[in-house]
Amino acid sequence: MKMSPELKQAQENMAPGVITAEGFLGTDRRPLVDIIEADEEKMRLFEIGFEEAHEKMAYLLKEGRRGLGDPITVDDTWIVRTDEARGFLPCPFEDGVFRKVTATVTRRETDSEITFSELSLHLLEKHHFLQGTGSSFRIEPELLKETLRL
Amino acid sequence: MSPNIHPVVLLFASIFTSNILLANFLGMCSFISISKDNKSSNGLGLAVTLVLTVTSAVNWVILEYVLIPLDIVYLRYIIFIIVIAAVVQVLEMIIERISTPLYMNLGIFLPLITVNCAILGISLFIEIRRYNLVQSVVYGFGSGVGWWLAIVALAAIRTRTDKAPVPAGMKGPGITLVTIGLMAMAFIGFSGMLSVQ
Amino acid sequence: MDALFLIGPLAIAGISAVLAAVISIVDLIVNNYGECRIDVNNGKRELEVTGGAPLLSTLAENGIYLPSACGGRGSCGVCKVKLLSDAGPILPTELPYLSDQERADGVRLSCQLKVKSDLKIEIPEELFAIQQFDGVVESIRDMTHDIKEVRIRLVGPQEISFKAGQYAQLVSRPYGNVKTAAQRAYSMSSVPSDRRHVEFYIRLVPGGVLTTWVFEELEENEPIRLVAPIGEFHMRGTDACKICVAGGSGMAPLKSIVLDMYEKGLTDKQVWYFFGARTRKDLFYVDELQEVEKKWPNFHFVTALSEPQPEDDWKGEVGLITDVLDRYLKEKVGQDLPKEGYLCGSPGMIDACVRVMQNNGIKEDKIYYDKFA
Numbered sequence: 088m089k090m091s092p093e094l095k096q097a098q099e100n101m102a103p104g105v106i107t108a109e110g111f112l113g114t115d116r117r118p119l120v121d122i123i124e125a126d127e128e129k130m131r132l133f134e135i136g137f138e139e140a141h142e143k144m145a146y147l148l149k150e151g152r153r154g155l156g157d158p159i160t161v162d163d164t165w166i167v168r169t170d171e172a173r174g175f176l177p178c179p180f181e182d183g184v185f186r187k188v189t190a191t192v193t194r195r196e197t198d199s200e201i202t203f204s205e206l207s208l209h210l211l212e213k214h215h216f217l218q219g220t221g222s223s224f225r226i227e228p229e230l231l232k233e234t235l236r237l
Numbered sequence: 238m239s240p241n242i243h244p245v246v247l248l249f250a251s252i253f254t255s256n257i258l259l260a261n262f263l264g265m266c267s268f269i270s271i272s273k274d275n276k277s278s279n280g281l282g283l284a285v286t287l288v289l290t291v292t293s294a295v296n297w298v299i300l301e302y303v304l305i306p307l308d309i310v311y312l313r314y315i316i317f318i319i320v321i322a323a324v325v326q327v328l329e330m331i332i333e334r335i336s337t338p339l340y341m342n343l344g345i346f347l348p349l350i351t352v353n354c355a356i357l358g359i360s361l362f363i364e365i366r367r368y369n370l371v372q373s374v375v376y377g378f379g380s381g382v383g384w385w386l387a388i389v390a391l392a393a394i395r396t397r398t399d400k401a402p403v404p405a406g407m408k409g410p411g412i413t414l415v416t417i418g419l420m421a422m423a424f425i426g427f428s429g430m431l432s433v434q
Numbered sequence: 435m436d437a438l439f440l441i442g443p444l445a446i447a448g449i450s451a452v453l454a455a456v457i458s459i460v461d462l463i464v465n466n467y468g469e470c471r472i473d474v475n476n477g478k479r480e481l482e483v484t485g486g487a488p489l490l491s492t493l494a495e496n497g498i499y500l501p502s503a504c505g506g507r508g509s510c511g512v513c514k515v516k517l518l519s520d521a522g523p524i525l526p527t528e529l530p531y532l533s534d535q536e537r538a539d540g541v542r543l544s545c546q547l548k549v550k551s552d553l554k555i556e557i558p559e560e561l562f563a564i565q566q567f568d569g570v571v572e573s574i575r576d577m578t579h580d581i582k583e584v585r586i587r588l589v590g591p592q593e594i595s596f597k598a599g600q601y602a603q604l605v606s607r608p609y610g611n612v613k614t615a616a617q618r619a620y621s622m623s624s625v626p627s628d629r630r631h632v633e634f635y636i637r638l639v640p641g642g643v644l645t646t647w648v649f650e651e652l653e654e655n656e657p658i659r660l661v662a663p664i665g666e667f668h669m670r671g672t673d674a675c676k677i678c679v680a681g682g683s684g685m686a687p688l689k690s691i692v693l694d695m696y697e698k699g700l701t702d703k704q705v706w707y708f709f710g711a712r713t714r715k716d717l718f719y720v721d722e723l724q725e726v727e728k729k730w731p732n733f734h735f736v737t738a739l740s741e742p743q744p745e746d747d748w749k750g751e752v753g754l755i756t757d758v759l760d761r762y763l764k765e766k767v768g769q770d771l772p773k774e775g776y777l778c779g780s781p782g783m784i785d786a787c788v789r790v791m792q793n794n795g796i797k798e799d800k801i802y803y804d805k806f807a
């Protein structure tokens with residue numbers, strides 16, 4: 088499918104070393120627009136809304152901040168560790184800059200775990216982009232549903 | 238032989254009675270998308286007028302002095318498109334230099350003028366109707382002004398319809414197409430008044 | 435084969451060639467902005483440059499370095515410059531980063547503004563001191579499991595002068611899958627008196643472009659480029675008691691400041707340095723600072739672990755650095771002394787420490803921290 092110049096630029100910005108060392112596409116060779124479409128389909132399949140996922144993840148990230156870099160228990164259900172490094176990360180879609188805040192959320196009962204950052208949250212909410220397969224920050228819908236109890 | 242129509246008559250005909258957008262329905266896609274912003278509509282209208290005037294003249298010259306003498310009129314589709322693409326490229330460079338905000342506002346729609354069917358359509362109409370040079374340039378310029386008029390009018394109407402309580406399913410393209418249809422019906426009133434061929 | 439057959443393709447080729455020539459000529463005329471003059475800070479510097487490129491890179495080519503977090507892509511809003519002449523309307527790509535006041539003042543993003551005519555601009559005075567340095571990596575030492583000390587010998591220019599506490603932007607090179615260079619900011623941990631070297635403490639950030647390059651690619655004796663000195667974090671010369679807090683690689687500017695003060699003999703000032711970490715293996719440079727503590731009675735070095743492990747055999751303070759700080763401010767640091775705060779660490783830690791300091795009577799405008807984060 089033909090991509091607009093903005094999407095092409097975003098895909099270029101997602102290459103390794105442009106914004107992050109690993110990039111946002113992992114080992115995925117598909118064009119960006121196909122990745123987004125396939126993931127939108129997956130989220131529909133698992134009946135997860137992008138807004139509701141974003142709300143939950145943003146809440147957990149905020150609560151995790153109270154630990155000042157160390158893991159804390161949130162709502163008796165999750166262990167959240169929110170870490171922050173200095174500096175900013177620009178969004179590959181060139182619509183904002185984000186602090187380097189990363190949260191690792193583990194659900195106590197099942198031990199399932201997801202890792203996401205402020206930037207990957209923005210990519211999920213505004214661009215429906217969950218990152219390419221093989222990326223260490225990829226948000227897999229199935230794992231998301233299980234960990235967040237959506 | 239070229240039809241016996243006075244250039245001034247042709248000018249008014251191409252702007253009002255045979256408006257390329259509202260009577261012939263050519264040049265729709267950027268018409269619908271850019272008309273949501275008044276400033277860009279104005280800028281695009283100007284750009285389309287410039288492209289139409291220049292390409293009408295250039296294509297007529299190539300038709301008369303290259304295609305017909307060499308008996309390769311069947312190549313007109315390819316040649317006309319190449320000329321249009323080149324003219325749009327030059328226009329892009331000039332607009333970027335003169336007014337960078339306009340260049341950025343138009344975005345992808347500036348190079349898309351190349352595939353605007355109104356541009357190729359005008360050149361082909363000129364060929365079919367066997368206009369002479371003056372008639373071609375006037376027709377091209379007039380059609381551009383007509384396109385400009387239509388997009389500015391639609392942009393003005395859309396500032397109203399955007400605030401009106403339109404049912405959710407009709408919002409955006411839906412109500413826009415209905416509006417264009419109504420505009421076209423209004424212009425049908427002109428049909429037959431002035432002839433273009 | 436009939437020769438007439440070729441007329442069609444030849445006609446197309448001929449017309450295309452003519453049009454291509456026209457496009458090239460117009461390109462040459464339209465995109466040639468000629469020579470432009472840029473007046474910086476009302477005559478302090480005047481540049482003659484070839485127009486057409488963005489202001490940010492044009493200035494960098496002429497030795498004036500405006501800060502940029504995104505390398506000129508228009509996604510960080512850091513490269514602001516004040517325009518005293520008219521250069522056309524503000525571009526849509528600049529609007530999200532400019533406040534109404536800035537727009538009224540003529541502030542623009544230098545990475546989006548193309549140099550098309552003569553310009554008069556105004557930049558902060560400190561930026562004139564920033565230069566580009568080429569150096570050689572003299573040593574890379576592991577300080578903790580995720581912090582390396584990188585020491586660089588300067589080659590061109592050979593000497594640097596900076597204030598203790600300032601930072602530099604290190605430039606990485608393409609390697610492996612990474613095709614572009616990147617720049618990131620790191621505080622200098624070396625003392626200003628050592629003008630031939632600069633030293634950094636670099637903590638590995640998972641997925642970070644530059645830290646990954648330092649940890650995986652960079653080796654001793656390799657060349658490296660940096661832009662320095664930048665920043666307004668440095669010790670103020672007042673008589674107030676200095677309360678410094680840092681964690682992890684935040685040690686860097688404070689190490690530079692403490693050693694610099696000791697060298698310059700400013701030992702009459704009270705300085706408290708709180709260094710927080712999780713376990714013993716996250717601590718480093720402790721022995722050296724404890725040596726300074728012995729020689730400088732007014733310098734107090736307090737280390738605290740938030741989660742000491744049994745094998746750490748830890749006898750020092752325990753708890754979050756903010757709690758330890760709070761306790762000391764209430765019990766151990768002289769109550770009657772005016773105090774200033776100096777912080778270096780993650781934004782979360784800084785926010786928490788600022789709150790603790792304010793609760794203990796230190797005013798917000800007397801708390802200093804590196805704002806480049």
